[in-house]
Amino acid sequence: MSHQRPRIPEATVARLAVYLRVLTGLADGGRSNVSSGELASAAGVNPAGLRKDLSHLGPCGVRGVGYEVATLRDRIAGVLGVERSRACVLVGIGNLGAALADYAGFGSRGFRFIGLFDADPARVGVAVGGQAVRPMEQLDEVVAATAATIGVIATPAEVAQSVCDRLTAAGVRSILNFAPVALSAPAGVDVRQVDLSVELQVLAFLGQQRAAAPVEVLA
Amino acid sequence: MSHQRPRIPEATVARLAVYLRVLTGLADGGRSNVSSGELASAAGVNPAGLRKDLSHLGPCGVRGVGYEVATLRDRIAGVLGVERSRACVLVGIGNLGAALADYAGFGSRGFRFIGLFDADPARVGVAVGGQAVRPMEQLDEVVAATAATIGVIATPAEVAQSVCDRLTAAGVRSILNFAPVALSAPAGVDVRQVDLSVELQVLAFLGQQRAAAPVEVLA
DNA sequence: GCGACTTTGTTCCTGCGTTCACAAGCGGTT
DNA sequence: AACCGCTTGTGAACGCAGGAACAAAGTCGC
Ligand SMILES: NC(=O)c1ccc[n+]([C@@H]2O[C@H](COP(=O)([O-])OP(=O)(O)OC[C@H]3O[C@@H](n4cnc5c(N)ncnc54)[C@H](O)[C@@H]3O)[C@@H](O)[C@H]2O)c1
Ligand SMILES: NC(=O)c1ccc[n+]([C@@H]2O[C@H](COP(=O)([O-])OP(=O)(O)OC[C@H]3O[C@@H](n4cnc5c(N)ncnc54)[C@H](O)[C@@H]3O)[C@@H](O)[C@H]2O)c1
Numbered sequence: 001m002s003h004q005r006p007r008i009p010e011a012t013v014a015r016l017a018v019y020l021r022v023l024t025g026l027a028d029g030g031r032s033n034v035s036s037g038e039l040a041s042a043a044g045v046n047p048a049g050l051r052k053d054l055s056h057l058g059p060c061g062v063r064g065v066g067y068e069v070a071t072l073r074d075r076i077a078g079v080l081g082v083e084r085s086r087a088c089v090l091v092g093i094g095n096l097g098a099a100l101a102d103y104a105g106f107g108s109r110g111f112r113f114i115g116l117f118d119a120d121p122a123r124v125g126v127a128v129g130g131q132a133v134r135p136m137e138q139l140d141e142v143v144a145a146t147a148a149t150i151g152v153i154a155t156p157a158e159v160a161q162s163v164c165d166r167l168t169a170a171g172v173r174s175i176l177n178f179a180p181v182a183l184s185a186p187a188g189v190d191v192r193q194v195d196l197s198v199e200l201q202v203l204a205f206l207g208q209q210r211a212a213a214p215v216e217v218l219a
Numbered sequence: 220m221s222h223q224r225p226r227i228p229e230a231t232v233a234r235l236a237v238y239l240r241v242l243t244g245l246a247d248g249g250r251s252n253v254s255s256g257e258l259a260s261a262a263g264v265n266p267a268g269l270r271k272d273l274s275h276l277g278p279c280g281v282r283g284v285g286y287e288v289a290t291l292r293d294r295i296a297g298v299l300g301v302e303r304s305r306a307c308v309l310v311g312i313g314n315l316g317a318a319l320a321d322y323a324g325f326g327s328r329g330f331r332f333i334g335l336f337d338a339d340p341a342r343v344g345v346a347v348g349g350q351a352v353r354p355m356e357q358l359d360e361v362v363a364a365t366a367a368t369i370g371v372i373a374t375p376a377e378v379a380q381s382v383c384d385r386l387t388a389a390g391v392r393s394i395l396n397f398a399p400v401a402l403s404a405p406a407g408v409d410v411r412q413v414d415l416s417v418e419l420q421v422l423a424f425l426g427q428q429r430a431a432a433p434v435e436v437l438a
Numbered sequence: 439g440c441g442a443c444t445t446t447g448t449t450c451c452t453g454c455g456t457t458c459a460c461a462a463g464c465g466g467t468t
Numbered sequence: 469a470a471c472c473g474c475t476t477g478t479g480a481a482c483g484c485a486g487g488a489a490c491a492a493a494g495t496c497g498c
Pocket of ligand 1: 091092093094095096097117118119120123136153154155156157159163178179180195196197318319320321322324
């Protein structure tokens with residue numbers, strides 16, 4: 001029944017997640033319709049780009065009217081696979097890891113942390129975000145028992161690669177890495193990197209560039 | 220004297236920050252030379268792309284030999300403006316904000332948090348990462364006194380836009396936003412969004428897509 | 439019932455980023 | 469001193485994302 005394998009671009013997928021969040025908020029607010037312009041404004045993107053993104057899902061709006069909020073929300077949720085909750089494991093319950101474990105926003109988007117792991121015996125057993133931190137020895141069995149496919153790494157950079165190896169060996173297929181190192185994982189495993197220092201440095205560079213070129217347009 | 224306005228692409232700037240981190244590590248390890256292949260491998264990018272990125276800085280390698288670690292590091296640091304430390308303010312010292320304030324990795328890359336702000340009286344005065352949390356009323360004077368140009372928002376989404384308005388009014392020109400909302404800022408102010416839920420959802424989608432298409436290549 | 443307006447979906451195009459591939463240049467070697 | 473291998477730097481082709489403009493289509497008003 002593979003009548004279509006649309007191959008949605010990754011940049012579009014990221015924006016779909018944003019649209020989904022906006023639509024959920026609109027639905028909670030009682031709205032039933034939105035136009036592409038309004039939705040694009042709320043999502044911070046161009047209206048034409050938004051319509052192009054939505055065109056990957058097939059026609060889901062009504063010309064002259066706009067989009068039905070609940071319908072579009074469910075359609076995007078279906079494509080993104082949000083209807084089913086995803087089991088995740090989090091390794092490294094330090095400052096950042098504890099904040100992530102305690103964050104309610106993931107659960108409301110279908111992500112459950114079903115295991116928090118740390119190598120420090122002083123942290124094991126401590127309750128964070130409603131569950132106890134587990135020792136690393138339990139990683140394999142928890143991943144196997146819960147079929148967790150997403151792993152989050154919030155350990156120091158020096159050990160991130162070894163943690164990545166353990167996660168992939170345990171069966172994790174997707175990894176979100178906060179440690180400032182490039183991880184190498186076997187084929188078939190997706191790794192996404194979040195590097196906050198890089199974000200700050202890009203901002204600093206743009207600001208410095210802006211300051212160095214005060215001459216803008218002179219009509 | 221505008222003989223060149225190199226206009227380095229933003230994607231390249233982000234990678235330059237990664238190269239800088241790798242080079243710093245190599246220099247600390249005593250290495251004096253690297254080839255583009257080795258550096259690209261450590262940074263997780265394509266060697267040809269790395270050389271193209273570096274070409275924006277002018278010739279800085281030796282053919283047949285490679286790049287001198289210290290020289291290249293200083294060159295990139297100069298372009299990125301890392302030699303001068305950047306003053307930043309952080310608003311919203313909750314779970315995530317406290318982790319950011321306590322993170323040593325920013326300081327070593329030239330970013331100093333010179334003000335931590337929160338609206339909750341219970342949090343004001345508490346020491347986080349070596350300094351006391353300030354009330355929001357002090358925002359304008361601290362920004363003015365320290366000429367901070369970068370603001371980080373780690374507040375709930377509902378108030379992020381108002382915090383953004385206050386920051387820009389105080390003189391902040393660059394904003395890093397962790398709240399899951401699209402911010403609108405006046406022209407001349409750069410806003411970068413970090414949305415961790417979106418990262419997880421992209422990972423989940425890729426994983427689901429991979430699972431739905433197990434047929435890969437059959438040579 | 440018909441026309442006009444509104445908004446979607448699509449198409450074209452421009453620009454950017456990425457990749458491959460090759461020539462130029464330097465060091466080491468004989 | 470000349471040759472050879474190695475690595476950089478750059479030029480060209482490719483694919484992709486983003487933006488503007490246009491046609492299709494449905495609704496509202498008369
Ligand atoms: N805190 C931030 O705001 C921030 C910002 C950007 C990047 N990061 C990165 O995120 C990562 C975590 O930062 P943090 O501030 O939470 O550090 P942290 O030191 O507070 O926490 C690290 C945790 O990892 C645990 N750990 C160490 N080795 C381990 C191992 N082999 N297996 C499992 N757990 C192990 C430690 O016990 C500790 O609890 C670091 O790589 C850091 O560079 C953090
Ligand atoms: N914690 C995470 O791991 C995580 C992950 C993804 C996104 N986020 C986002 O980051 C933001 C912060 O998350 P958190 O977990 O730290 O929340 P939190 O509730 O722990 O902290 C929010 C802080 O902001 C302060 N605050 C509230 N209103 C304010 C205002 N008007 N001015 C100044 N400060 C104000 C609160 O007093 C509190 O200290 C949220 O928008 C959240 O969606 C957090």
